[in-house]
Structure formats: structure tokens, C-alpha cells
Amino acid sequence: MFLAIREIRHNKLRYGLIIGMIALIGYLIFMLMGLMLGLANENTAAIKSWDTQTVYLNKNANENFSQSLVSKSQIGQLGSHEALVGTTPVVMKKMTGHASKQSIQFMGLSKKQYLYQKKLELVAGRKPRNNNEIILDESLKDKGYHIGNTVKLNSQGKSLKVVGFVKNAKLNISPLAIGSLSTWQQLKGTNGQYIASGIFSDQKTSHHHPKLAKYSVHEFIQKLPGYSAQNTTFEFMIGFLMIISLIVIAVFLYILTMQKLPEYAVLRAQGIPVSTLTGATFAQAMLLMIIGVVISLIVTLITTLLIPQAVPMLISWPVTILVGISLIVLGAIGALLPVHIITKINPLDAI
Numbered sequence: 001m002f003l004a005i006r007e008i009r010h011n012k013l014r015y016g017l018i019i020g021m022i023a024l025i026g027y028l029i030f031m032l033m034g035l036m037l038g039l040a041n042e043n044t045a046a047i048k049s050w051d052t053q054t055v056y057l058n059k060n061a062n063e064n065f066s067q068s069l070v071s072k073s074q075i076g077q078l079g080s081h082e083a084l085v086g087t088t089p090v091v092m093k094k095m096t097g098h099a100s101k102q103s104i105q106f107m108g109l110s111k112k113q114y115l116y117q118k119k120l121e122l123v124a125g126r127k128p129r130n131n132n133e134i135i136l137d138e139s140l141k142d143k144g145y146h147i148g149n150t151v152k153l154n155s156q157g158k159s160l161k162v163v164g165f166v167k168n169a170k171l172n173i174s175p176l177a178i179g180s181l182s183t184w185q186q187l188k189g190t191n192g193q194y195i196a197s198g199i200f201s202d203q204k205t206s207h208h209h210p211k212l213a214k215y216s217v218h219e220f221i222q223k224l225p226g227y228s229a230q231n232t233t234f235e236f237m238i239g240f241l242m243i244i245s246l247i248v249i250a251v252f253l254y255i256l257t258m259q260k261l262p263e264y265a266v267l268r269a270q271g272i273p274v275s276t277l278t279g280a281t282f283a284q285a286m287l288l289m290i291i292g293v294v295i296s297l298i299v300t301l302i303t304t305l306l307i308p309q310a311v312p313m314l315i316s317w318p319v320t321i322l323v324g325i326s327l328i329v330l331g332a333i334g335a336l337l338p339v340h341i342i343t344k345i346n347p348l349d350a351i
Contacts, residue, residue, distance in 0.1 A: 015288065018252050022292025023299070025245045026327055029238055030300040030320055036234035037319075038312035042173045043227050046107075047200075047217060049168035050119040055220040056199040056212040063215065063223040066172075069194040074211040081203045083113035084196035086184035092177060095150040095159060102143055105174045106134075106153060108184025108196070115200060120178070125164025131182045135164040137175035142309065153177070153187060172224060173312075238323075245327055250334035253285055257338035261345065268347040278339045282332060289331030293324040 041048075061068035065087065078084070086108035093101045109116045111129075120127060123138050125147045136145055145151070149162045160179065169176040185192060199209065204216070215223070222228050257264075264277055297320070304315050 014256075018249075018288055019292045019295070021248060022245065022289060022327075022331075023295040025241055025248065026293050026296030026324065027299050029241045029245075029323060029327070030296060030315070031303065031313075032234055032238055032241070033320065033323060034300070034304070034313045034315045035311075036231060036238075037316055038314035039173065039230060040227070041314050042170045042312050043224055043230075044221050045168040045170040046176060047171070047221065049121065050115060050200065051202045052200050052217050052220075053204045054201040055215045055217065056201075056209050057215065058198070059211070059213045061213070063213070063219075064225070065197060065220070065223075066225070068197050069188075069190065070196050070198060070212060071194050074209065075195075075199070076209045076211075078113070078199070079201070079203075079205065079208065081114055081205070082199050082201045082208075083115040084108075084110055084181060085115070085198055085200050086181050086188065086196045087171065088184060088188045088197075089174070090153040090177070090187060093152050094145060095152060100143065102140065102145075103174065104137075104140075105171050105176050106184060106187055107169075107171070107176045107178045108181040109178060110181055114202065119202075120169075121167045123165050123167050125162075128163055128179055131180045132158070132160055133163045134160045134177045134179040134183075135166050135169075136162055136177050137169035138165045138167055139170070139175050139309075141165060151177075156187065158186075242323075242327065242330060246330040246334050248334075249285060249289065249331045250337045253281065253335055253338040254341070257281065257341050261341075264342060264345050265347060268345050274343055274345075277342050277345075281339050281342060282335050285331045285335035286328065289328045293327050297321075297324060 055065070056070075057063065057065060057068040058070050058074070066089070075084075087105050090104060090106045091101050092104050111117070111127075116127065120135070122135070125135065128134055134151075145162060147162055147164060150159045151162060152159055160183070166176075166178065169178060181196060184196075185194070188194070199212070267277065268274070300315065300320070304313060307313055
């Protein structure tokens, strides 16, 4: 460790550049992970915040919630932990004031079922009491929508009043407007033939609805449009960056070791054991990685405080720190190449 610290202090610029590169790679990995988790959360915020465990859909919907429609004849006896849910994409326009049109998802719920009664976490206002009232995801506050506003959905002639805002009401990266199932039927144009898109349950229930397809929440989330492809893309990018970090530290330490071979040969001739030299190389790699990762964590923390709320960023610090530790371990693995070279040094080369 003494040799490692002394050498880093003696060549501040050289090792500073290496630390800077490690910090930039770590920062990019942490930001990509934050974006991956943020986008995943916007896809599933409503599902997870409502503690959904089981979803029932039409068997012919190809596991796609937006394509599912269920009729009354397909539904068995609803339990106290089951709720009808209807969703459809809409364009919301404010009737007065300045607010841009918003592409959102409308979700219809029944006031008599558990989702409406227990799972809606209001941050302002109250729940809708009739077919002419809706509540919005809290992110729409930043878009110019407020309690008391009157809005229209699509080209529907009837206007709706905003009576509250709810937390974590997003699905498929779209904020939700939550109202009644009757309003959903009008927007969907089902003419009363279908009563919902599917059924949500907060329990891992047995199959009470044999005419419907049953999915666990994990299966349902994986089938959300673009969810798996999006996460897989980010995972590959993060994986490749971690491999790049391994290569970077290995190459830099290899070059530095090759430049110092004469000095190492002299040290070996003076009786310095190989274990001391290899230990110094490992310590050097660990110091470089730890300093670089700590810097990247600090910059990531600062970024999360400054980044606009519109950016879907979600930093999970336990996961982020675990990835940081993985980077440090990769740095130690990268040090194996120069260590192997040191073990092959012949003290006679210095004579």
C-alpha cells in the first residue's frame, strides 16, 4: 500500500487521468441504471403502488392489457380483493387557461371495489364521486392542470372536472386520469357490451374466472409493450460498460507496469519479494477504482438533485452501491494481467 500511494502521489497527472476515466465510466453506468429504473417505474408505478398480485385478461388479448375487453358473462363472482379496471389512451385538453394537450391513459374504476376504496393515495383534493369527475396523476400539476379545472377527453362532448391528484398513477409511461367505468365505456365506445379491460387483484388468488386468462403480476409486467425490450437494452449497455471498465484498468495498469519493468527488476535484485510488488499493484488498482467510483457516486447524487422532474430518473442507492462494488472487484480482476507480468521479472535483468 505504501508503494502504491507513493507512486500515485508522485505521478498525480497520470493517475488523475485514469481516475477521471473510471469516474466517467462509473457515472455513465449509474445514470443509465437510473434511467432504466425510472422508465421501468413509469411503466409500472400504478401496478406496484396498488400492490397488484394477479391480473385477469381476455384470453384472446394476446397478453396485452390495452387490447383486452371483458364482458359481464366472462366474469365470475368478484371477491373483495378484486376490482374491474378499464383503460384506454386519450388526449386531454383543458377547457380554460393555458395548458397543452396531454396524451394520457384514462382508467375507469368502480367506487364499490377495493382499488377505489383503499389503494388510491391522494396528494391533494378528493376522490371522484360521480361520472363527471376525475383525478389525475400528480405529474400533471407541472403541465398546468389544477383542482377545479374542466377538461375534455378526445372529442367527447361531456366535460369532466378535476377534483384531486393521486400519487404513482402511471401506466405504460403515461400519466393516468382516473374516473368511472361508465366514462371508460363511453370513451372506448363499447356500447355497454364490455364492462372492463380486465381485473386486478392484490392477492395471489385461485382462478375464479375460468373464461379469462390469469397472469401473475410479474408475467403481466413483462408483457407490457416495450417493457422487456427497454430493460434488456439498458442491461446490455450497462454490462458492456462494466466490461469496458475492466479492460480500461487492465490496459492502463499493463502499460504502467511495462514502463516500470526496469525499476521492478532493480527492486527484485535488491531482495524485495514478489509478493510486495504484486500487493502494491493490487493496492494501486483498488485505490484507483475506489476513488473513481466514489467520485462517480458523488456526481450522481448531485445530478439527482439538479435534474428536472420531467426526466424519468430513479436512483436505487442499494443497487447503485452494489454496482459500484462490482466495479471495484472488476478493477481487482483487471490487475491480474500486470501482476502476472511482475511474477515473471528476472532480477538478473537489472544487473
